[in-house]
Amino acid sequence: MDCGIHAREWISPAFCQWFVKEVRRIPGQITALILFLFLQSPAGYVYLWMWRKTRSRKSGSSCIGTDPNRNFNAGWCTTGASSNPCSDTFCGYSPESEIEVKNVADFIRRNKSIIKAYITVHSYSQLLLFPYSYTFELAATHSELLKVAEGASAALRSLYGTRYTSGPGAATIYPAAGGSDDWAYDLGVKYSYTFELRDTGRYGFLLPESQIKPTCEETMLAVKYIAAYVQKNL
Ligand SMILES: NCCCCC[C@@H](C[SeH])C(=O)O
Ligand SMILES: [Zn+2]
Ligand SMILES: [Zn+2]
Ligand SMILES: [Zn+2]
Numbered sequence: 001m002d003c004g005i006h007a008r009e010w011i012s013p014a015f016c017q018w019f020v021k022e023v024r025r026i027p028g029q030i031t032a033l034i035l036f037l038f039l040q041s042p043a044g045y046v047y048l049w050m051w052r053k054t055r056s057r058k059s060g061s062s063c064i065g066t067d068p069n070r071n072f073n074a075g076w077c078t079t080g081a082s083s084n085p086c087s088d089t090f091c092g093y094s095p096e097s098e099i100e101v102k103n104v105a106d107f108i109r110r111n112k113s114i115i116k117a118y119i120t121v122h123s124y125s126q127l128l129l130f131p132y133s134y135t136f137e138l139a140a141t142h143s144e145l146l147k148v149a150e151g152a153s154a155a156l157r158s159l160y161g162t163r164y165t166s167g168p169g170a171a172t173i174y175p176a177a178g179g180s181d182d183w184a185y186d187l188g189v190k191y192s193y194t195f196e197l198r199d200t201g202r203y204g205f206l207l208p209e210s211q212i213k214p215t216c217e218e219t220m221l222a223v224k225y226i227a228a229y230v231q232k233n234l
Pocket of ligand 4: 022217220
C-alpha cells in the first residue's frame with residue numbers, strides 16, 4: 001500500500017500512519033502480509049500545499065515535476081496524461097523516469113511473488129477504483145474486482161454512512177494512463193485498488209482536522225475487508 005504519492009493529498013499519509021498503528025495494535029487480526037510504502041513527498045512541507053507532482057527538473061524546461069501517477073509503465077502517456085512538462089499530469093520523459101516511481105516499481109517487481117494485493121491511497125472524491133484507467137476495456141477479473149470493491153465500500157459506509165462509488169477508473173473518474181494500480185494489475189497483482197478518500201469537494205485536499213480520525217477509521221474497515229477477501233482467496 002502506498003500513501004502520499006501526490007503531496008497535496010494530506011489525508012493519504014495520515015491514513016497510512018493510522019493503518020500502521022492499527023495493525024500493530026491488533027497483531028494477528030490482519031495476518032495477510034500487506035506491504036506498505038510511504039512515498040513521503042520529496043518536496044518537503046512547503047510544497048505540500050497544492051503540489052501534485054514530483055520535484056524533478058530537466059534542462060530545457062523551466063517547469064518542475066512529473067505526475068508520479070502517470071509515470072508508471074501502463075499504457076504510458078496514451079490517455080489522460082500530458083507530455084507537457086508544465087502540466088499537472090505530465091507523464092514524464094519516459095516511464096519510471098521518476099526515482100520515486102522506479103523505487104516502488106522495483107520493489108513490487110522484486111516481491112511480486114508475495115504481494116497479493118496493491119492499494120494506493122489518494123484524495124479526494126470518495127471513490128474505490130480498480131483497473132483499468134488506461135483503457136475502457138474491462139479487466140479480465142472485472143466482476144471480482146467490482147464485487148470486492150462494493151463489499152469494501154459497504155463496510156466503509158457502515159461506520160459513518162460515508163458513500164463511496166466503486167468502479168473501473170476510466171469510466172468512474174476519468175481515463176488516466178500510467179497509473180500504479182493498472183501497472184501492478186498487469187504485472188500480476190490480482191487485487192489492485194486506488195482509494196480516493198474524503199471528501200467530495202467541499203474542503204477537497206484541505207480536509208478539516210476533525211475529519212481525519214473518522215476518515216481513517218472508516219477506511220480501515222474497507223482495507224480490512226479487502227485483506228480478509230484476499231486471505232480467503234490466496
Ligand atoms: N490509475 C488511475 C486511477 C484513477 C485516478 C486516480 C487519481 C488520484 Se489523485 C489520479 O491519479 O488522477
Ligand atoms: Zn492522487
Ligand atoms: Zn485524487
Ligand atoms: Zn481503530
